[in-house]
Amino acid sequence: MTQLPTDRFNEEKSAFTVRGTDKPDLEAGVAAIRSVVKTLPARPGVYRMLDVKGEVLYVGKARALRNRVTNYTQVSRLTKRLQRMVAQTRDMNIVTTNTEAEALLLEAQLIKRYRPPYNVLLRDDKSFPFILLREDHPFPRVQKHRGARRIKGQYYGPFASAGSVTRTLNALQKLFLLRSCSDSFFANRSRPCLLYQIRRCSAPCAGRIDESGYAELVADSKDFLGGKSIKVQTKLGGLMNEAAEAMDFELAAVYRDRLRALTYIQGTQTISAEGLGDADILALACKGGTMCIQAFFIRGGNNWGHRSFFPAHTNDVPEDEVLASFLVQFYEEVPPPRQILLDRTVPEPDLLCEALSELAGRKVMIRVPQRGDHLKMIRQAARNAEEALERRLAETSTQNRNLRALAELFELEGPPSRIEVYDNSHVMGTNAIGAMVVAGPEGFIKNSYRKFNIKREDTAPGDDFAMMREVLSRRFARLEREDPDRSRGDWPDLLLIDGGKGQLSAVCETLEDAGVHDVPVVAISKGPDRNAGRETFHLPGGREMSLPPNDPVLFYLQRLRDEAHRFAIGAHRQKRAKSFAANPLDDVPGIGPSRKRALLMHFGTARAVKSAALEDLEKAPGISKAMARGLYDYFHPRG
Numbered sequence: 001m002t003q004l005p006t007d008r009f010n011e012e013k014s015a016f017t018v019r020g021t022d023k024p025d026l027e028a029g030v031a032a033i034r035s036v037v038k039t040l041p042a043r044p045g046v047y048r049m050l051d052v053k054g055e056v057l058y059v060g061k062a063r064a065l066r067n068r069v070t071n072y073t074q075v076s077r078l079t080k081r082l083q084r085m086v087a088q089t090r091d092m093n094i095v096t097t098n099t100e101a102e103a104l105l106l107e108a109q110l111i112k113r114y115r116p117p118y119n120v121l122l123r124d125d126k127s128f129p130f131i132l133l134r135e136d137h138p139f140p141r142v143q144k145h146r147g148a149r150r151i152k153g154q155y156y157g158p159f160a161s162a163g164s165v166t167r168t169l170n171a172l173q174k175l176f177l178l179r180s181c182s183d184s185f186f187a188n189r190s191r192p193c194l195l196y197q198i199r200r201c202s203a204p205c206a207g208r209i210d211e212s213g214y215a216e217l218v219a220d221s222k223d224f225l226g227g228k229s230i231k232v233q234t235k236l237g238g239l240m241n242e243a244a245e246a247m248d249f250e251l252a253a254v255y256r257d258r259l260r261a262l263t264y265i266q267g268t269q270t271i272s273a274e275g276l277g278d279a280d281i282l283a284l285a286c287k288g289g290t291m292c293i294q295a296f297f298i299r300g301g302n303n304w305g306h307r308s309f310f311p312a313h314t315n316d317v318p319e320d321e322v323l324a325s326f327l328v329q330f331y332e333e334v335p336p337p338r339q340i341l342l343d344r345t346v347p348e349p350d351l352l353c354e355a356l357s358e359l360a361g362r363k364v365m366i367r368v369p370q371r372g373d374h375l376k377m378i379r380q381a382a383r384n385a386e387e388a389l390e391r392r393l394a395e396t397s398t399q400n401r402n403l404r405a406l407a408e409l410f411e412l413e414g415p416p417s418r419i420e421v422y423d424n425s426h427v428m429g430t431n432a433i434g435a436m437v438v439a440g441p442e443g444f445i446k447n448s449y450r451k452f453n454i455k456r457e458d459t460a461p462g463d464d465f466a467m468m469r470e471v472l473s474r475r476f477a478r479l480e481r482e483d484p485d486r487s488r489g490d491w492p493d494l495l496l497i498d499g500g501k502g503q504l505s506a507v508c509e510t511l512e513d514a515g516v517h518d519v520p521v522v523a524i525s526k527g528p529d530r531n532a533g534r535e536t537f538h539l540p541g542g543r544e545m546s547l548p549p550n551d552p553v554l555f556y557l558q559r560l561r562d563e564a565h566r567f568a569i570g571a572h573r574q575k576r577a578k579s580f581a582a583n584p585l586d587d588v589p590g591i592g593p594s595r596k597r598a599l600l601m602h603f604g605t606a607r608a609v610k611s612a613a614l615e616d617l618e619k620a621p622g623i624s625k626a627m628a629r630g631l632y633d634y635f636h637p638r639g
Contacts, residue, residue, distance in 0.1 A: 029089040040066040050091035056114040061103040101355040108328040120325040128158035160305025177202035283343035285385035294385035308388035416493035421564040423498040425572035429461025434471035435568035465506040500525035
């Protein structure tokens with residue numbers, strides 16, 4: 001027996017693994033499945049189809065495992081897609097659960113982990129931004145948050161993009177004057193900062209508002225984010241009138257500006273969600289074998305934006321099944337709202353409601369509106385889905401044309417499915433970074449981007465050729481180790497190098513040493529005066545070529561090169577910022593946090609500690625003579 005480690009289902013489950021033959025045909029797959037059926041209980045659970053290498057082909061859930069898995073042995077009733085899957089199956093793993101709802105949630109969790117080729121996949125798995133109102137301080141802080149929700153406080157969202165949450169945060173600061181600074185910044189302020197001067201903070205750090213007054217602002221912000229904007233608007237309007245009647249026009253102007261901020265937030269809603277509370281509105285569009293799901297996020301009656309999703313592996317899968325699979329995978333990451341409005345009925349809606357309610361810890365309803373304002377919202381979401389799908393298809397068509405032209409230009413075997421672009425970034429050899437970006441038929445594949453810290457001792461600082469050798473040797477050594485038979489699709493069809501003949505020569509030598517002879521390489525160098533549009537393309541063997549300034553393929557190659565450049569510079573700046581923030585005392589042996597704090601309190605700065613005389617170090621509190629000598633010798637090594 002084997003047991004599958006999961007985050008949520010660790011109790012009362014069992015697993016069975018049965019080995020099948022390695023013969024690559026449909027009969028062998030059916031035989032492997034039949035051998036599993038004999039041991040299966042008629043209980044809820046999740047099954048995984050595995051190929052001869054143990055890779056997961058498909059993850060499914062069942063109310064009764066024995067009945068569901070038996071269906072795969074009746075080949076004539078299966079679609080062509082499922083017949084191909086069964087023909088590849090050589091092994092199965094089964095996990096039983098207590099309920100079918102648990103099985104549905106576990107299925108979504110495993111799909112996200114293994115990303116099987118025969119499951120519908122949610123491509124965009126980037127976490128969503130939230131607004132966090134922290135409650136771990138007497139004066140709560142409002143901030144943008146992305147990732148695990150471990151900090152104590154109230155989370156509001158999700159927002160469709162970082163831009164939408166930033167705009168809303170700016171308006172919230174004007175409206176409620178809540179602080180956005182860190183706790184350490186707050187603790188060290190004696191005078192208000194600039195945000196107070198521009199009326200975006202009430203300056204609790206400098207005592208310009210007491211704890212009870214600030215708590216009132218926090219309560220107002222919770223009312224607004226909870227959907228009670230009318231209550232907040234009425235209150236602010238009354239305060240403005242009172243101030244005006246008392247001839248306190250400066251205070252009245254403050255309330256007026258806050259009312260304007262509230263009006264701004266209300267005016268940015270692209271869909272009317274009055275009376276809806278917390279809800280998500282989802283609609284699906286399909287054309288040319290591609291599907292788009294449009295989602296509007298409504299929280300507290302406010303529209304926090306919308307986003308388009310393009311699920312993968314949807315061929316031969318009914319649209320309602322795609323939407324149902326999307327829902328469970330999507331709400332693995334995003335807390336489900338109280339209502340989910342759909343443009344169509346999905347299979348097993350009651351089961352979906354039960355599973356999502358278990359995730360949320362409260363009741364979740366799935367509805368398909370048939371009339372009224374909610375139907376208008378669904379139609380608007382459907383219209384957005386169709387428009388997003390049209391844009392996607394147009395972009396894909398252009399992308400495919402570029403890839404075909406690229407293959408013809410560089411004499412490739414066919415349009416490349418995976419292009420890797422490499423660049424380096426450093427300042428005089430310091431904080432050196434190598435960067436790789438990846439592009440394919442559907443654009444940039446950002447979850448495949450990689451950065452390489454240049455760390456080999458034989459790579460001289462500032463030696464671009466040596467840096468490129470190190471990056472490429474590490475990259476292909478890992479490929480040979482993790483995907484030696486090139487079955488996972490991680491091997492590139494084309495390498496693009498930002499550089500000239502020297503970088504090209506370094507890469508070709510590295511590939512030769514690695515025994516890689518079938519990956520095409522092209523280097524891109526800027527033309528005279530480094531003018532964009534006059535690039536030269538360097539190919540192995542000394543060949544060079546250029547393209548007309550208005551050639552679409554040139555624009556495409558420039559975009560690839562510029563993306564690698566952007567990513568490399570961003571990674572370098574992050575590394576450089578960390579090095580600036582590093583404390584020289586961090587690496588001194590025997591100096592822990594408490595002694596480091598004592599030294600900084602005594603000398604003021606780490607630089608002062610570094611330049612201090614031995615006698616001065618010995619006078620520092622908590623520092624013995626032996627420790628002072630070790631500290632002095634660390635910063636003043638003897639030749």
